[in-house]
Every structure is written in C-alpha cells, then in structure tokens.
Amino acid sequence: MTTETSTWTTKKGLAQMLKGGVIMDVVTPDQARIAEEAGAVAVMALERVPADIRAAGGVARMSDPTMIEGIMNAVTIPVMAKARIGHFVEAQVLEALGVDYIDESEVLTPADEANHIDKHAFKVPFVCGARDLGEALRRISEGAAMIRTKGEAGTGNIVEAVRHIRAVHAGIRRLVSLREDELFVAAKELAAPLELVRGIARDGKLPVVNFVAGGIATPADAALAMQLGAEGVFVGSGIFKSEDPARTANAIVQATTHFDDPKVIAEVSKALGAPMRGIALEAIPEAERLAVRGW
Amino acid sequence: MKIGVLAVQGDFAEHLDTLETIGVEGVDVRRPEQVAGLSGLILPGGESTTMRRLIDRWGLRDPILELAAHGAPIFGTCAGMIVLSREIAGGEAPILPLLDVTVARNAFGRQLESFEADLQVPVLGDQSVHGVFIRAPIVERTGPDVDVLARLDDGRVVAVRQRNILATAFHPELAGETRFHRLVAAMASEHEDPGEGSGRRPYPTRRSRLGR
Numbered sequence: 001m002t003t004e005t006s007t008w009t010t011k012k013g014l015a016q017m018l019k020g021g022v023i024m025d026v027v028t029p030d031q032a033r034i035a036e037e038a039g040a041v042a043v044m045a046l047e048r049v050p051a052d053i054r055a056a057g058g059v060a061r062m063s064d065p066t067m068i069e070g071i072m073n074a075v076t077i078p079v080m081a082k083a084r085i086g087h088f089v090e091a092q093v094l095e096a097l098g099v100d101y102i103d104e105s106e107v108l109t110p111a112d113e114a115n116h117i118d119k120h121a122f123k124v125p126f127v128c129g130a131r132d133l134g135e136a137l138r139r140i141s142e143g144a145a146m147i148r149t150k151g152e153a154g155t156g157n158i159v160e161a162v163r164h165i166r167a168v169h170a171g172i173r174r175l176v177s178l179r180e181d182e183l184f185v186a187a188k189e190l191a192a193p194l195e196l197v198r199g200i201a202r203d204g205k206l207p208v209v210n211f212v213a214g215g216i217a218t219p220a221d222a223a224l225a226m227q228l229g230a231e232g233v234f235v236g237s238g239i240f241k242s243e244d245p246a247r248t249a250n251a252i253v254q255a256t257t258h259f260d261d262p263k264v265i266a267e268v269s270k271a272l273g274a275p276m277r278g279i280a281l282e283a284i285p286e287a288e289r290l291a292v293r294g295w
Numbered sequence: 296m297k298i299g300v301l302a303v304q305g306d307f308a309e310h311l312d313t314l315e316t317i318g319v320e321g322v323d324v325r326r327p328e329q330v331a332g333l334s335g336l337i338l339p340g341g342e343s344t345t346m347r348r349l350i351d352r353w354g355l356r357d358p359i360l361e362l363a364a365h366g367a368p369i370f371g372t373c374a375g376m377i378v379l380s381r382e383i384a385g386g387e388a389p390i391l392p393l394l395d396v397t398v399a400r401n402a403f404g405r406q407l408e409s410f411e412a413d414l415q416v417p418v419l420g421d422q423s424v425h426g427v428f429i430r431a432p433i434v435e436r437t438g439p440d441v442d443v444l445a446r447l448d449d450g451r452v453v454a455v456r457q458r459n460i461l462a463t464a465f466h467p468e469l470a471g472e473t474r475f476h477r478l479v480a481a482m483a484s485e486h487e488d489p490g491e492g493s494g495r496r497p498y499p500t501r502r503s504r505l506g507r
Binding site: 001002003004005006007009010013014016017018019020021036038039040041042072076077078095098099100101123124125250253254257258261 | 349352406
C-alpha cells in the first residue's frame with residue numbers, strides 16, 4: 001500500500017470538513033477550551049485579537065510558539081495560526097510546530113509588499129484573504145487551499161465582509177455568463193490564471209472552500225454571511241470582546257448551522273448581552289485599514 | 296427512496312453530490328422532524344465535537360436512534376464514525392452509540408499526517424477503494440457482531456459494518472467513490488421493501504402491479 005501525505009486533496013479536504021462551522025480567534029488555552037465547548041470547528045491561535053492589534057498599533061507579527069503550542073495541547077479540534085503576508089519563514093516555523101492550517105493574514109503587518117508566500121512549497125495547508133474573485137484566484141494559484149473574504153478585521157462591522165462576499169459571487173456569476181472565447185480577456189482583467197478562470201466558468205464555484213471573515217459580531221451577522229454564499233465563518237474579536245463569550249460563541253454556531261431559519265436565529269439571539277462595541281468604517285483612516293493589505 | 300444527510304456541520308454537500316451521481320434523492324437534515332420518512336441517513340465528515348453540540352441542542356439524538364432501531368441504514372464517514380461509536384478512547388461520552396466499537400480520534404496525528412491510500416474492501420469487489428484520511432480516526436476495538444470491511448496494511452481497522460450501521464474512517468465522498476453510497480441505497484431499499492430482495496428489480500414486481 002502506498003500512502004501519500006499532504007496532497008492537494010487532503011489540504012483542501014480539511015477545509016471541506018470545516019464547512020458549516022465557525023472558526024474562532026483565541027488568545028489563551030482557556031479561551032480555546034471555551035470555543036471548543038461552544039462548538040467551534042477550529043480555533044485561530046494568536047497573541048491579540050484584531051481589535052487589540054488595531055488599538056495597539058506597531059508591527060503585528062506571528063505569535064509566540066509557546067502560546068500556540070499551549071493552545072494546540074488544550075483542544076482536540078484543528079488549530080490555525082497566522083503568518084505575515086510574504087513571511088515564509090514564519091510559515092516554516094508554524095509548519096514545524098505542526099499547526100493544522102496557516103492563515104497568511106493581512107491582520108498582521110505585511111513582510112513583503114510584492115510577493116505572497118509560495119504555498120505549494122509547504123506540506124501544511126494555507127488559508128488566505130481576498131476582497132474579490134481575482135484576488136481569490138491569485139491566492140489559489142499560489143497554493144491556498146482555502147479562501148476567506150477579508151472584511152475589515154477587528155471592527156465588529158459587517159459592511160466590508162458583505163461587500164467582499166458579494167464581489168466574489170458577482171465575479172463568479174459573470175464568468176459563468178461568458179462565452180468560452182471571452183474568458184481570455186476575463187482572465188487578463190482579473191489578473192488570474194486562465195485555467196482557474198475556465199474552471200470557475202465551468203463549475204460556477206471556487207475550487208476551494210470559501211469562508212467569510214472580518215466584522216462578524218452577532219448570530220445574525222453570521223447567518224447573513226451564510227445566506228450570501230459563505231461556506232462557514234471566522235469570528236475574531238466578536239466573541240471574546242462580547243459581554244458573555246461562551247453564550248455568544250454558541251449562539252453564532254447555532255445561527256451558522258440554521259442560517260436560513262429566522263426563528264432559530266431569533267431564538268439564539270435572545271438575551272446575549274452586549275456584543276463588541278464596533279467601529280464605523282468611516283472612522284478608520286485609509287492607512288489603518290487592513291483589507292487593502294495583500295495584492 | 297430518500298436518504299438524509301445530517302447537515303448540522305461538515306462536508307454534507309459532498310455526500311449529497313455523491314447521492315445525486317448515483318441517482319438517489321438526498322435531503323439535508325438539520326432538525327428532528329426531518330428524520331421521519333427517511334430510508335437511510337448519512338453522517339458526514341466534520342468536527343465530531345461540533346456535531347455533538349448541535350445533535351444535542353436540536354434533539355436529533357432520539358429520532359436518529361429510532362430510525363436506526365427500525366433497521367434503516369446509517370452510514371458515517373470520519374467524524375460520522377466517531378458519532379456512531381459506542382466508545383470513544385480517552386473517555387468522551389458517546390453520541391449515538393449504535394456501533395459496538397471503540398474509536399480513537401485523530402489517531403494518525405494532526406493535519407500534516409493526513410494521507411491518501413488505496414485499500415482493499417472485499418465487500419465492494421476487487422477494484423481497490425481510494426481512501427482519503429483527514430485527521431482520521433481509527434477503530435481500536437470491534438465487538439463480536441461487528442464485521443471488519445477494510446484494514447490498513449498494518450492491520451488497523453478503517454471500515455466496519457454492524458447490521459444496518461456502516462462506518463469508514465476515510466472519505467469516499469472526496470474521492471469520487473460511489474460504491475459505499477450504492478451499498479447504503481441497496482440497504483435502504485431492502486429495508487423499505489424486505490420481501491423483494493436486493494432492490495435491483497429489472498421488472499415490475501407483483502406488489503407494484505397491484506397498484507401499491
């Protein structure tokens with residue numbers, strides 16, 4: 001029997017197992033256990049949630065390996081961790097630690113303003129952010145086995161997440177409507193490989209799983225993302241910046257499963273306490289917006 | 296015939312696609328009232344801890360146990376196998392204890408140890424099955440009524456059947472493998488129409504001629 005590890009099928013397959021689920025940002029083993037208990041399908045181990053990264057300013061880097069290992073030892077669900085855009089050595093370190101997925105993330109300060117990580121070179125799978133279809137396809141061509149639309153992390157404001165998931169799906173619908181001989185120009189306009197563009201036109205969907213991230217703070221936010229075509233959600237600051245994290249986490253899990261059942265969403269939204277306060281997008285200067293990082 | 300796929304979390308869409316490929320109607324199941332009237336049920340891959348939470352919260356446990364008690368086939372892949380096990384190594388409480396086995400979760404390690412391998416599954420014929428194992432569980436113990444359907448080269452058990460309950464540690468739904476779903480469909484038609492044999496009926500049967 002020949003066995004092969006870390007194939008494209010197993011890399012994107014893990015993301016397929018996470019579908020319909022909620023991936024939660026956690027900064028301590030205790031938070032990781034709360035997330036697992038609430039029904040998270042995976043946790044993102046990081047030193048500070050995006051809202052605190054935003055408040056602290058400075059350079060945001062990969063988390064301390066001790067802290068990531070502490071979280072890996074605390075839970076049985078998959079553990080993800082973030083590397084800076086283009087920082088392939090941070091990614092090598094995370095792979096050596098044995099994390100289950102690496103997020104090449106705009107939430108951290110980019111390390112390279114031209115190149116993303118060559119993700120084909122790694123055995124561990126990667127998830128990457130995207131604002132539209134072209135960006136998603138560029139990341140997939142670099143080896144991303146999962147996509148998440150970016151939203152605007154750490155704001156508790158869903159508006160950017162809605163813009164990005166709509167943009168991805170509008171891009172897909174447009175490709176499906178084109179003639180075969182129009183796909184060459186479409187690929188040029190999207191700045192994406194022709195083969196991937198042809199695949200979208202044929203299948204009507206991305207070749208990898210697509211989650212929504214960046215600004216989800218309530219069960220209704222999660223259900224909105226799902227109804228707009230997300231296959232699952234990342235919730236960062238929205239859980240552990242809320243008044244009652246365990247209840248909020250569980251309510252978002254329930255709303256993600258029953259995203260098309262308003263009665264259930266109403267039921268789980270009752271008496272949750274205050275969500276994270278949130279920031280209006282206009283209040284964030286252009287230079288401090290995270291979603292524009294990545295190219 | 297309608298086969299349900301538990302759709303609280305996981306790769307249920309891939310199972311529904313596989314059912315469509317073989318021409319069987321599949322329906323997603325999120326609430327207890329959707330279990331009634333099913334001819335069989337598939338528990339997909341995903342995270343078993345999350346499925347446990349959602350099965351409990353929405354009262355899906357009793358209707359599924361009842362469906363199984365009536366003899367309808369239940370098929371679990373990966374997390375679905377864990378959900379069906381009577382014992383989970385490490386002491387976690389069982390979820391739907393329908394299979395007399397002990398499973399170990401994440402038995403091969405973390406994601407870097409996920410793998411693909413070709414397996415012999417005699418009950419499905421000579422052609423090997425391409426197994427996709429993702430943070431997969433393993434069957435550590437099988438009870439006396441459990442048939443082993445497939446092993447790895449080192450002898451570890453990765454597919455089992457106990458009467459109407461079927462489970463694999465790998466994902467046929469990710470490998471374009473339809474034979475497990477065909478087997479489930481055949482078991483479901485036997486369950487629905489036990490007097491008529493295997494469900495492969497090229498000619499109208501006596502009962503259908505009577506306008507049943």
